[in-house]
Amino acid sequence: MSRICWRLVDRLSLLLARDERDAVRGDLVELRVSAGRALVEVLGLVMRRQAALWMQARPWLALLGLAVPLTMALSLLARWYAEGAAIHAFMFVDNWTWGVLESPGARRDLARVSATVALDLLALFSWSWTTGFVVGALAGRTRWVHAAACALVLAVEFLAVEQPHHAGHAEVFELTFYSTALPLLLRAALVLAPLWWGARQGARRGALGPLPTMLVAIVIATLTALDTRTFMFAGMFGWWRLQAGWQLLLFQGALVLPAGYMLVAAVRRQWAPRPTQTQPGW
Amino acid sequence: MLGEFEYLLLAASARLGDEAYGASIRQDIEGATGSACSVGAIYTTLDRLEAKGFVQTWMGEATAQRGGRTKRMVRVTARGTRAAADFHRAVLRASQGVSWADAKGGVRP
Numbered sequence: 486m487s488r489i490c491w492r493l494v495d496r497l498s499l500l501l502a503r504d505e506r507d508a509v510r511g512d513l514v515e516l517r518v519s520a521g522r523a524l525v526e527v528l529g530l531v532m533r534r535q536a537a538l539w540m541q542a543r544p545w546l547a548l549l550g551l552a553v554p555l556t557m558a559l560s561l562l563a564r565w566y567a568e569g570a571a572i573h574a575f576m577f578v579d580n581w582t583w584g585v586l587e588s589p590g591a592r593r594d595l596a597r598v599s600a601t602v603a604l605d606l607l608a609l610f611s612w613s614w615t616t617g618f619v620v621g622a623l624a625g626r627t628r629w630v631h632a633a634a635c636a637l638v639l640a641v642e643f644l645a646v647e648q649p650h651h652a653g654h655a656e657v658f659e660l661t662f663y664s665t666a667l668p669l670l671l672r673a674a675l676v677l678a679p680l681w682w683g684a685r686q687g688a689r690r691g692a693l694g695p696l697p698t699m700l701v702a703i704v705i706a707t708l709t710a711l712d713t714r715t716f717m718f719a720g721m722f723g724w725w726r727l728q729a730g731w732q733l734l735l736f737q738g739a740l741v742l743p744a745g746y747m748l749v750a751a752v753r754r755q756w757a758p759r760p761t762q763t764q765p766g767w
Numbered sequence: 768m769l770g771e772f773e774y775l776l777l778a779a780s781a782r783l784g785d786e787a788y789g790a791s792i793r794q795d796i797e798g799a800t801g802s803a804c805s806v807g808a809i810y811t812t813l814d815r816l817e818a819k820g821f822v823q824t825w826m827g828e829a830t831a832q833r834g835g836r837t838k839r840m841v842r843v844t845a846r847g848t849r850a851a852a853d854f855h856r857a858v859l860r861a862s863q864g865v866s867w868a869d870a871k872g873g874v875r876p
Contacts, residue, residue, distance in 0.1 A: 504826050504837070504839070505810060505839070507826075507829075507836045507837045508788075508789055508810075508826070508836070508837060508838060508839040509789070509806055509810065510834070510836050511789075511790070511829075511830075511833035511834065511836030511837060511838060512788075512789040512790040512793065512806060512833075512838075513806065514832075514833050514834040514836065515790045515832055515833045516790050516793065516794070525805075526805045526806045526807060527806070529805055529806075529807040530805075530806055530807035530810060530811070532807075533807050533811050534811075537811075
């Protein structure tokens, strides 16, 4: 029991700043505080620190301005992409025949479909990572709340909203793997995991260097532009349909927004005045 | 004006001098007041006092006694000393003409 409590103390302490974590854990060891008491005390300090952090605007901005709406958009995209991936996988994996490779037309179709699915999944991963990065940079040590909120949004979007499948592919979605497991897998692997990874990176670094940021921005802009057709197509089958051109632009704008923020943060860091060194005798 | 716990923390830090850090301050306060105080109370109050310019803190060296972890050392500043002295004088003034000797029977002027 005591070992479990100390492990919990260690995990909870991770929510404190590094120096404070070290000092607090050292004090508890030196004073030979019992495991249960240490847990209560560290929990109390963490709650005080979190409360102080939530008195600022940045965690709220990260939560309500980015994490919740963009996770909703990413979850919606994951739903669309899972639909497309399922139909193509059913066509080329479940009904595989070596004849596909013998026919030039079918070979071209296979290559095009594989490229489209790979592009969609890469785009989903990239949007999720950049969103996570900016959320982490803004939220800092409150990012675990944002991660929990993202997981909740994904779960609600997945469980509470009925999936309107494409009518012509009922056979595909009779299979549990395509109707349930694949959409769940995509949300976990291509939305939640990169969101969390990005948030950790964002909290640690705040901003990337100018060159990596430029690269990220170019990749995001290219993937978003290439995926325009997918958005338009997928919008026909999603529970939320893109009605007009401005809605599509808004959707794309929201997806590239984090990369834009990263670019601005990198430029600001690059141009920020550096501390000057005073020379003795001057 | 200082808070009660802020004063206790300043007094303990001043008394401990070069040996003032989280754990030693806590032991000192617990010894003086006879009641327990938490690590959260110590560290959040230290932050507040540091923000007011009443103490300076820095990370000290790691010791084996603490499992190789560093200490958060504390030093009372001149401003902190003045604030503690003001608080102490205010308490003495406020206590003039009041005897707390007979605590069971209530206040006897």
